[in-house]
Amino acid sequence: MNETVTKKMMLFFPRCECEKPIIYHLVKDHNLVVNVYRAKVTPEEEGYLVLDVTGTEDDIERAMAFVKTFNVTINCTGKGVTWDESRCTHCGYCITHCPTDALYIADEATREVAFNEADCIECLACIRVCPFGACASAF
Amino acid sequence: MKTYQQINDRIESGKAVVLTADEIIGYVEKKGLAAAAEEVDVVTTATFGPMCSSGCVLNFGHSKPKIRMSEAWVEDVLVYTGLAAVDVYLGATQLRHADPANMYHPGEFRYGGGHVIEDLVAGKTLQLFALSYGTDCYPRREIRTYFTIEDLNQATMVNPRNCYQNYNVAINDSDKTIYTYMGLLEPNRRNANYCSAGQLSPLLNDPYYETIGMGTKVWLAGAHGHVYAEGTQHAGAVARTPAGVPKGGAGTLALTADMKQMRPEVVRGVSLLGYGVSLALGIGIPIPVLNEQILKRTCVRDRDILAPVVDYGTDYPQNTGRVIGHVNYEQLRSGRIKVEGKDxxxxxxxxxxxxxxTANLLADEIRAGDFQLARPIASLAKENKMKPLVIRQKEP
Structure with missing residues (x-):
């Protein structure tokens, strides 16, 4: 059980949880490596945090149990950035704007575009530039 | 040598041999030009991209009492009413009422004429609001109602300029990010954008307009339409490669078709950050293999087609005419080009x-005998050049 894994998750904060240093405890008490993609945590408002955590399964499990004590909703399956294949026209305009190649040409012959969610760091560049509104953010 | 009649007879009998402009390259290489010209009847070409000079004429029918619309909006997008009482023209690049445009730069332009056209073809319910000054024969002064494309008497796409033969590769020589109809261009040549289907594009497969002319039947977003005129800014007299392929814009087509027959997946509103709205269309045009030379020209490859690299920071807006250099579509499709040594x-x-x-859909329709070819009734000009707009003082 000492193998480390990386999990991407979205945390939703209800109002008034933002003064607590949750990330600090994830690192210090639960030995997790934390990589925050984006966050919006403002006093008196709901907030969110999209991050990667790397650690052993046990550490991650204990850390999540800790996070849940703050009335925070954890979503490990949700997608912060989505790509709607039916809206995409596969023009490929987004490709040069995607810094991690999460959006890529899947088939050189047909120039079909595909999206690999695992590589997405949620920089939101695609949402800004896509002429067809194929990319969207959950928040 | 084949005639239009012979090809149409073969289409009707379901025996026509149809290949796409993509497939024909390898086919001719394998079979040889002479044998392939005997065998193949039609080569289908196609393109899908933003085509700003697009729009449609809508006829709403008459309300009770009647109105002569003098100002009108569909989904808050202004339409042109300088036509008969309930005829309007809806243009692809028209912004929605109260869109802040580039007041907060760069503007997002989320919805406009192109999106209304997309929604109309998709069968959505849209709002019409119109005003009038009122006349004895058309007394109503205001109307607000909801409609779908099926409620309209006519919804006819009338596009003054589609299918540009070739196009610029846009790059930015300036030191700040610019937002153009060719997309976002980062400073100091950090990226470039192009916009053509290259070896699949209609007029690049018929560079001398031998089969594509006025009256040619086209597949306009799924509807059977035709070329009704040469497109605006059509300029046949441009620099060409030895094989006749234009090294820049050149020819254009004016197209029309019934929107009620169109397919929504190839009629798509476009939002260009910091620029505006437009409409992307899928267009297919069949080329009849009348002789070997026509077939040979449909075998054009991406690597044989050159596109001019143009600076949109200064040269394009200031109309200097400077071209930085040329690159071919094989290089463009690789995702990296070299511009004066820079990657x-x-x-x-x-x-x-x-x-x-689109090329495959059209090929399937022709094979099934559902799409007949039409011989052009007039050719597109090969000798004309594009004129600039000269700013003159009023003569005393």
Missing amino acids: VAVGSLSSYCKALE
């Missing part, structure tokens, strides 16, 4: 994937 990432606004899909 530049390149993106596309035109979808090769959708163009390929």
Whole structure:
């Protein structure tokens, strides 16, 4: 059980949880490596945090149990950035704007575009530039 | 040598041999030009991309009492009413009422004429609001109602300029990011954008307009339409490669078709950050293999087609005419081009994937005997040049 894994998750904060240093405890008490993609945590408002955590399964499990004590909703399956294949026209305009190649040409012959969610760091560049509104953010 | 009649007879009997402009290259290489010209009847070409000079004429029918619309909006997008009482023209690049445009730069332009056209073809319910000054024969002064495309008497797409034969590769020589109809261009040549289906594009497969002319039947977003005139800014007299392929814009087509027959997946509103709205269309055009020379020209490859690299920071807006250099479509499709020694990432606004899909859909229709070819009634000009707009003082 000492193998480390990386999990991407979205945390939703209800109002008034933002003064607590949750990330600090994830690192210090639960030995997790934390990589925050984006966050919006403002006093008196709901907030969110999209991050990667790397650690052993046990550490991650204990850390999540800790996070849940703050009335925070954890979503490990949700997608912060989505790509709607039916809206995409596969023009490929987004490709040069995607810094991690999460959006890529899947088939050189047909120039079909595909999206690999695992590589997405949620920089939101695609949402800004896509002429067809194929990319969207959950928040 | 074949005639239009012979080809149409073969289409009607379901025996026509049809290949896409993508497939024909390998086929001719394998079979040889003479044998392939005997065998193949039609080569289908296609393109999918933003085409700003697009729009449609709508006829709403008459309300009770009647109105002569003098100002009108569909989904808050202004339409042109300088026509008969309930005829309007809806243009692809018209912004929605109260869109802040570029007041907060760069503007997002989320909805406009192109999106109304997309929604109309998709069968959505849309709002019409119109005003009038009122006349004895048309007394109503105001109307607000909801309609779908099925409620309209006519919804006819009338596009003054589609299918540009070839197009610029846009790059930015300035030191700040610019937002253009060719997309976002980062400073100091950090990226480039192009917009053409290259070897699949209609007029690049018929560079001398031998089969595509006024009256040619086209597949306009799924509807059977035709070329009704030469497109605006059509300029046949441009620099060409030895094989006749234009090294820049050149020819254009004016197209029309019934919107009620169109397919929503190839009629798509476009939002260009910091620029505005437009409409992307999928267009397929069949080329009849009348002789070997026509077939030979449909075998054009991406690597044989050159596109001019143009600076949109200064040269394009200031109309200097300077071209930095030329690159071919094989290089463009690789995603990297070299511009004066510099390696530049390149993106596309035109979808090769959708163009390929369109070329195949058209080929299937022709094979099934559902799409007959039409001989042009007049040719497109080969000798004309594009004129600039001269700013003159009023003569005393």
